[in-house]
Amino acid sequence: LAAILALSGCGGSSPANSAPAENPYGLIEPGTIRVASLGDSKPYTFTDAQGNFTGFDVELFKDVAHRAGVDNVVFTGQDFSGLLAAVANGQFDVGVAAIGITDKRKETVDFSEGYLAGYLTVITTKTSGIKDVDGLSGKRLGVVQGTLQEAYAVKNFTSANLVRFPDNNTAISAVNSGSVDAHFLDYEAAKAYQEQYGLVSAADIPSFDAPAGFAIAKDKPAFKEALNKGLAAAMQDGTWKKLYQKWFPGSPMPEQYLPKAEQTASP
């Protein structure tokens, strides 16, 4: 009878449209999540003295992956400009690197719900004379290729001379060596570099319309749903808040990611 059932194809297998039971999220290697990330965007994602990836985005993602039932998470550093393509073409299961969700990027990848909304910051040396965005006129401004900062600068800092870098480290060393006058990166990473090199902030530009999300390939609905459920649970039980206060002490905390009971009644 079993042979007949098997032949007839009605042996009760899982519905045709879901991934095989042993790999529900369609991972490259079942049971392991391969993450494309950055090593130099402290405190979002960076490698510590032992070479381990850590930071707010890293720890939040590992928490969410745990809630989705996957504890084997492998991080690999990438240039930001190649990160989304590497996720889209199946080299990685997910991109985790303070990646702002935009319609343009959704042409290449899909995103989880947002988990962090903040500012884009211009940092410079104390002696550059750049005190605000007008001060960028005629100056050399560093941007990391493929970032929202690059797109924003192309559109809005039209009198600055943009210099594209593969990552923050090379851009910051160019600021320190004087080969560029300023660099344009994420607020918390800018703060870390300011502390490390005595640089100063010249402008903070809100990027709340493009909150950071986890970038995944387009055809992974079960994976996306699991990440969103994990994110919602981490926000609701205060894990998100704990990680935010650990990695961004003193920074204003966006309310929308706090437990519902802690959100002030919407006006």
Ligand SMILES: NC(=O)CC[C@H](NC[C@@]1(O)OC[C@@H](O)[C@@H](O)[C@@H]1O)C(=O)O
């Ligand atoms: N890691 C990077 O270099 C990413 C740079 C840049 N991050 C922007 C952003 O996602 O950073 C975290 C939050 O402040 C978001 O509001 C912001 O859009 C981007 O998505 O292009």
